[in-house]
Amino acid sequence: MAMLEEFKKFAMKGNVVDLAVGVIIGGAFGRIVDSLVQDVIMPPVGKLFGGLDFANYYIPLNGQHYGLPLAEAKKAGAVLAYGNFLTILLNFLILAFVIFQMVRLMNRLRSPFHHEMDEAPVAPPPPPEDIVLLREIRDALKNRS
Numbered sequence: 636m637a638m639l640e641e642f643k644k645f646a647m648k649g650n651v652v653d654l655a656v657g658v659i660i661g662g663a664f665g666r667i668v669d670s671l672v673q674d675v676i677m678p679p680v681g682k683l684f685g686g687l688d689f690a691n692y693y694i695p696l697n698g699q700h701y702g703l704p705l706a707e708a709k710k711a712g713a714v715l716a717y718g719n720f721l722t723i724l725l726n727f728l729i730l731a732f733v734i735f736q737m738v739r740l741m742n743r744l745r746s747p748f749h750h751e752m753d754e755a756p757v758a759p760p761p762p763p764e765d766i767v768l769l770r771e772i773r774d775a776l777k778n779r780s
Contacts, residue, residue: 668730676729677722692718 645651673690681689691705697712708714762770 664733665726665730668733669726672722672726672729676725689718690716690722692716692721 677689693705693708694715694717695701695708695712696714699708699711699714703711705714705716705719709716
């Protein structure tokens with residue numbers, strides 16, 4: 636029973652829950668970016684390069700013909716699918732750029748709040764009681780003279 640309680644504490648910590656939410660949202664966001672690249676960006680790029688599907692660019696390694704679609708070429712043997720790699724690389728670059736922009740925006744939104752907190756003057760801590768007493772004695776001696 637103690638192990639179950641310990642696991643419950645671990646699983647309900649803020650960091651674990653935040654990580655789980657981040658992974659789920661990241662996975663969904665990755666699919667959105669993947670669709671953006673494959674369905675919106677790569678068709679015009681393919682059209683620009685002669686109307687070919689960029690993901691079907693490959694180098695056959697087992698003597699397959701170049702005219703085969705990538706899936707059929709893979710069935711016939713090993714292929715070096717550089718077009719697919721370039722598509723995935725473009726997915727990553729777009730995703731990294733979007734995340735960079737989101738972090739940049741969050742830092743800008745957070746920045747004024749942090750500056751307000753930093754600008755508030757912090758009162759120095761009160762001096763210890765013995766220092767206060769010594770100052771009073773000093774002032775009393777000065778006033779006596």
